[in-house]
Amino acid sequence: MSVEFTAEAEQIRAALGSQLRQIEHVGPTAVPGLATTPVVDIALLVESLDALIVLAALGYEQVGEGWFSKPGYELHAYEQEDEEFLDRVRFRDYLRTHDEDRDAYGALTSQVLKDAFAARLVAMLRRG
16 A cells, blocks of 8 residues: 555545545556556545545545545545445455466556557647
């Protein structure tokens, strides 16, 4: 668990109080040995998505339903026992315990990012 996640999780716990059911560090920074971006991904399980209004006081902006962002952090929130929340946690746990698959996933995501960058560069050059 990163220092950044731990500190942010404490603030989120305090802000959400009893509305927070579970908070998990997910994404690349949660998997030792995986190449990462400077963004900490956080998954929340809450009683109600309506409770997330308090995240604005922590500097988060809503960018989609249950999706919030601020510099250095991406937060995905789910109600009750949402399967997508559980899938994020299971995938993180799988990568933590399967080094070969972790490395393959890291290589794949790295290539996808390079390809996306190259595509943007080509589009910019074509526009002139």
